[in-house]
Amino acid sequence: MTHEEQSLQTKKALAASLKKLLAHKSFSRITVTEIIEDCGLNRKTFYYHFEDIYGLLRWMLEQDLLSVILSFDLTTDYEQALTYAIDYIEQNKQLLYCIFHNFGHDEMKHLFYRDFAQLVDSIICASEQKLGLYLDEDFHRFLECYYTGALSGILMAVFEKLYVTDRQQLIDNVSLIFHASLPTLIEQKGTPRE
Template sequence: MDASERTKYKLAEAVKDLMAETAVDRITVKQIVERCGLTRQTFYRNFKDKYDLVNWYFDKLAIVSFKQMGVSLTLKEGLIKKFEFIKGERHFFTAAFKSEDHNSLLQHDYEFIYRFYTDIIKKKIQKEISPDIRFLLEMYCRGSIYMTVQWVTQGMKRSTGEMADLLIRALPPELAKLLKDL
């Protein structure tokens, strides 16, 4: 890991610590840099704002759980892995999903997951995705993120396997067919 990456992780750890005590929307860049002993200039060399930092950290976590889906993991295995990572970072995700800013993790997660599934489907069908499938995919991604947020913010009462099963069962049939046999 290079120096820039270590700096980003240091900032991420600071914001994670702060998120355990304070809502994301109330955390300031000043608090983040004071917590980790860096300067504001260092922060802004790496991130445009605190939401950019939160989203960067999310990407690092999500990539670990999703990069094998479609390669060596089934859809269910990939979803379980995602939920296990979320559970392992419970404080981060609980705080991050409560933010209502337009740059929040909620929107970023939607864009990430929509792009991820779009890429898988395009690769599988070897052509552009029809407008109807795009509509179903957008609806499914928004719904699955909403239910994930509910799961996180309401105490993660269902197991990761149950969550994965429910999200798979919620797939519209046309999407289920396209995402089957990843």
């Protein structure tokens, strides 16, 4: 096993212990000692991989969302990736509330933003290829930021129950926005591929 594989396995073991502990107590009451005792590692190993428990929590959430989202073919299955994200929010409310209460609204939105930036970039690239056009780097980045901000914002609104709708309706609405607006923007700002 390579060092990278071993490191990933260690991080996963620490994350699994944290998740297990979160099922029984609040994040603010969990200690590094409890985590390392649960997974049979030592304190030095924990601090080799993470600066603190907050670092472990951030990594755990990023891995949970990002690893599964990236397992989809984002050029064709972005609706499935979005469905997964909504399901993840519903199934991990306790963990997400913990993050929300310990890190705040902005940090949680930032986590969603980072995880969805690659999804949005893939959707834009697929649309460019389909239309035989490409966008200059600045406008491509602008669209990525715009759509990612909107997507992470709506997921935060769903999480905070500021926007309540049927799960499928949410997916349909997001898909409609991408299908209706993105090709038009690319056609207006794009340059033909050579």
